[in-house]
Structure formats: C-alpha cells, structure tokens
Amino acid sequence: MFVTRKRFIATENQLARCRQSLADSHDLLQKIQAAESCGSGIYKRILECREMAERVRRLMPSDACRDSHMLLDHLAYMDGWLRYLALTLPQNAHSHHLANAVMDGDVQDIYRGTYWVTVGLTDPAMSKENAD
Amino acid sequence: MFVMRKTHEVSERQLHICRDLLSHRESELMAIRQAASARGGVYKCILECREVAHALREHFPEGQPGSCAYLFDKLALIDSLLNRLAALLPPQDEARHTARIVAEQDAQAVYHVDSPDVEGGKP
Numbered sequence: 001m002f003v004t005r006k007r008f009i010a011t012e013n014q015l016a017r018c019r020q021s022l023a024d025s026h027d028l029l030q031k032i033q034a035a036e037s038c039g040s041g042i043y044k045r046i047l048e049c050r051e052m053a054e055r056v057r058r059l060m061p062s063d064a065c066r067d068s069h070m071l072l073d074h075l076a077y078m079d080g081w082l083r084y085l086a087l088t089l090p091q092n093a094h095s096h097h098l099a100n101a102v103m104d105g106d107v108q109d110i111y112r113g114t115y116w117v118t119v120g121l122t123d124p125a126m127s128k129e130n131a132d
Numbered sequence: 133m134f135v136m137r138k139t140h141e142v143s144e145r146q147l148h149i150c151r152d153l154l155s156h157r158e159s160e161l162m163a164i165r166q167a168a169s170a171r172g173g174v175y176k177c178i179l180e181c182r183e184v185a186h187a188l189r190e191h192f193p194e195g196q197p198g199s200c201a202y203l204f205d206k207l208a209l210i211d212s213l214l215n216r217l218a219a220l221l222p223p224q225d226e227a228r229h230t231a232r233i234v235a236e237q238d239a240q241a242v243y244h245v246d247s248p249d250v251e252g253g254k255p
Contacts, residue, residue, distance in 0.1 A: 077180050090160070
C-alpha cells in the first residue's frame with residue numbers, strides 16, 4: 001500500500017531530469033527546423049542546386065569544359081549532401097510538394113558525368129572518409 | 133516517511149512515458165547529427181559551395197559578373213542555410229579544422245557581385 005518517501009522522491013527527481021532533457025531536445029529540434037525552413041527550406045535549396053547546374057551547362061556549354069565539369073561536380077556533391085540531410089529533418093506541410101519535386105528529379109541526368117552522381121548521391125554508406 | 137503506492141505508480145508511469153519520448157527525440161537528433169557529419173560534414177559542404185563561387189569568379193573574371201549573379205545569389209542562400217545548421221550542430225573533433233577555415237573566410241565577399249543580373253532574373 002505504501003512506498004518509502006525516499007523512493008518516491010528519487011522517482012520524482014528522475015522524472016524532473018527526464019522532463020528537462022525532453023524539453024531541451026525538443027527545443028533543439030525546433031531550432032533546427034526553424035533554421036532549415038528559413039527562406040523556403042532545404043528542398044528549395046536542392047532544387048536551386050539543380051537550376052544552377054542547368055545554368056552552368058548553359059553558360060559553359062561544352063561538356064568537355066573542365067571548369068564546367070568541376071562546377072557540376074561540386075553542385076552534385078551539395079545536392080546529395082543536402083538531400084541526405086533533408087531526409088532526416090522533420091517535414092512540414094509546406095515542404096511536402098518541394099520534397100516530392102526533389103525526389104522526383106532525375107539527378108543522373110542533371111549531373112551526368114560527374115563523380116558524385118556516379119558514386120551514388122544519397123548512398124548513406126558514403127562515408128566522410130570516402131569523400132575526403 | 134511513506135507515500136501511497138498509487139501516487140508513486142503515477143510518477144513511475146509518467147517517468148516511463150517521458151523516457152520513451154526522450155528516446156524517440158534523441159534518435160531523431162542523432163540521425164540529424166549523423167547526416168550533418170557525413171561526407172566531411174556541414175563545413176565541407178560550405179567549402180564546396182564557396183569553391184563553386186571562386187571557380188565562377190575565375191571563369192567570369194571581369195565584365196561579366198552579371199551573367200552569373202543568379203548563381204552567386206543561390207550559392208549565398210545555401211551557404212547561409214548551412215551556416216545556420218552548423219551553428220546548431222557543433223563540429224566533431226575531426227571537423228574543427230574545416231570549421232576554422234570556414235569561420236576565417238568572408239562569406240559576403242565570396243558571393244559579392246557588383247552589378248545586378250539583368251538577363252538572369254529569378255525564376
């Protein structure tokens with residue numbers, strides 16, 4: 001029928017600490033979400049990477065152009081990195097259609113011929129060691 | 133000296149629920165941290181972004197900055213997003229050097245364009 005007050009207080013202390021940790025992690029997640037969604041969000045930035053790739057091809061039309069290839073490779077890297085991160089972030093209603101547009105995009109075609117598209121842009125197994 | 137068992141059980145149930153929620157939340161944050169540190173991490177991605185800007189500046193040195201003003205604008209937005217995220221996700225030991233390089237650079241100068249983009253407006 002009864003437990004000792006000491007035991008009860010220990011449980012209450014654990015509960016208070018757990019609630020504080022939960023509040024802290026919730027706060028951090030909210031801040032990450034706010035940072036991500038500022039300025040139309042991460043998916044918009046990924047789509048812009050692809051628009052930049054198209055523009056780079058227009059500005060430097062020759063596929064043989066070394067600079068063009070290097071720029072596209074950087075953009076492919078950024079696209080893949082952002083996409084990998086975006087998959088872990090909480091989505092909101094506004095980002096849903098942009099997320100679909102990103103996932104529907106043909107990155108193999110957009111970044112054709114680049115290193116980062118050939119190794120697999122969203123392959124989680126791609127470690128930072130491999131990237132360096 | 134004693135408390136009703138029922139009162140204690142309520143606290144224990146709340147503790148159990150709280151721990152479950154915390155575990156779920158920590159998993160979410162862990163996934164974000166792992167993704168943000170993958171492939172060289174967020175700072176490497178910022179450097180990639182700035183390298184694109186440097187390369188564009190070299191390719192279009194003078195007289196034609198307007199032709200790629202759109203690109204500088206979009207790169208600055210990505211850089212800004214990455215910096216906001218980096219501020220919330222402290223660099224791991226191996227990324228500290230890259231973080232220092234990023235911090236030492238003048239991001240505004242990297243993406244600065246003198247003349248507005250006339251033909252390459254926003255989509």
